[in-house]
Amino acid sequence: MSFTFKQGANRNYVSSKIIYFIEYDEETYQLKIGFNNGFTGFFTGVPRELFNQFKNAQSKGSFFYDKLFNAGYKYYLDPN
Numbered sequence: 001m002s003f004t005f006k007q008g009a010n011r012n013y014v015s016s017k018i019i020y021f022i023e024y025d026e027e028t029y030q031l032k033i034g035f036n037n038g039f040t041g042f043f044t045g046v047p048r049e050l051f052n053q054f055k056n057a058q059s060k061g062s063f064f065y066d067k068l069f070n071a072g073y074k075y076y077l078d079p080n
Contacts, residue, residue, distance in 0.1 A: 010051075016060035024051040033064065043068055043075045 011023040020034040024046070031046040031054075050067065057063035069075075 012055055014055075014060050018061045019064060022051070022054055022060070024048070031068070033068075038079070040078045040080070041075055042078070043073045045073060 010026070011021055013021045016036070018036055020036050022034075023032040024030070025032070026048060029045055029047065031041075031043040031051055033041040033043070035041065046068070054060065054063050054067070
């Protein structure tokens with residue numbers, strides 16, 4: 001699985017207990033999530049509309065678990 005992410009593409013800092021920022025690369029359909037614990041997650045095949053819903057979600061953590069983590073998207077977690 002390849003993760004080629006353009007840094008700074010649509011980075012949004014969010015208010016959440018578990019998430020620090022979300023960032024989307026429109027060319028590769030990859031979503032990058034910065035977690036408050038220092039990990040960074042890369043999710044592939046994420047539609048732009050889902051990213052928009054994520055940005056506007058009342059609870060970023062609930063949206064993350066329901067619509068991304070438990071929804072079957074391929075992902076990679078980087079502990080750095």
